[in-house]
Amino acid sequence: DTAVSQTPKYLVTQMGNDKSIKCEQNLGHDTMYWYKQDSKKFLKIMFSYNNKELIINETVPNRFSPKSPDKAHLNLHINSLELGDSAVYFCASSIAGRAGNTIYFGEGSWLTVV
Amino acid sequence: AQTVTQSQPEMSVQEAETVTLSCTYDTSESDYYLFWYKQPPSxxxxxxxxxxxxxxxxxxxxxxxxxxxxAAKSFSLKISDSQLGDAAMYFCAYSSTRSSNTGKLIFGQGTTLQVKP
Structure with missing residues (x-):
């Protein structure tokens, strides 16, 4: 069973479109994240949610809107896609309360904007 | 703000040999966590x-x-008896213990490790 699953794994779309990436974790964790890996493989956190509450928002353009319907799900909606949004988006989860807790990553969603 | 630096974009090692990947970081905090993550082609x-x-x-x-x-703010990874399956990109990461930043990993640029048979 996949611990952190993301859909879709691959997405090719045109500039200006709106798209969503869904994430679900079955680990019983209470904190979920979105990380972005750009074309140079640099990884950076975008958002984190704890029990559906936004905890970290790393000055991401407001075209990106995360939504957490419950603590097992964290979706990412992107409006008016731009070429620079092309990246791999990783969902992740962990148990809050201790900084050293293992963060489990999904397999990534590869978004290409043309 | 904390930063993590991996100065070796690429490294190679012969199978069964030992390799060390370097990582340095900068922080004013005294308590934190450091990690090494592996990212294979998958x-x-x-x-x-x-x-x-x-x-x-x-x-x-x-x-x-x-x-x-x-003291030197250095965190290197040593891989002994390297195996073909170790070939991947390796990321060094830092995590603050401050509650507001819990779970926020700050990554280095990554080092691509090639393992030669």
Missing amino acids: RQMILVIRQEAYKQQNATENRFSVNFQK
Whole structure:
């Protein structure tokens, strides 16, 4: 069973479109994240949610809107896609309360904007 | 703000040999965690090893060990008896213990490790 699953794994779309990436974790964790890996493989956190509450928002353009319907799900909606949004988006989860807790990553969603 | 630097974009090692990947970081905090993550071609991020800053003993996980030098802010990863399956991109990461930043990993640029048969 996949611990952190993301859909879709691959997405090719045109500039200006709106798209969503869904994430679900079955680990019983209470904190979920979105990380972005750009074309140079640099990884950076975008958002984190704890029990559906936004905890970290790393000055991401407001075209990106995360939504957490419950603590097992964290979706990412992107409006008016731009070429620079092309990246791999990783969902992740962990148990809050201790900084050293293992963060489990999904397999990534590869978004290409043309 | 904390930063993590991996100065070796690429490294190569012969199968069964030992290789060390370098990582330095900058922080004003005294308590934090450091991690090494592996990213194979499948893109899955896999935790290799973690180190708590207040622990002086270097972490070890089977063939993987770290050399943690807190004063020098250095955190290198040693892979012993390298195997073909170790070929991947390796990321060094930092995590603050401040509650507002819990779970926020700050990554280095990554080092691509090639293992030669």
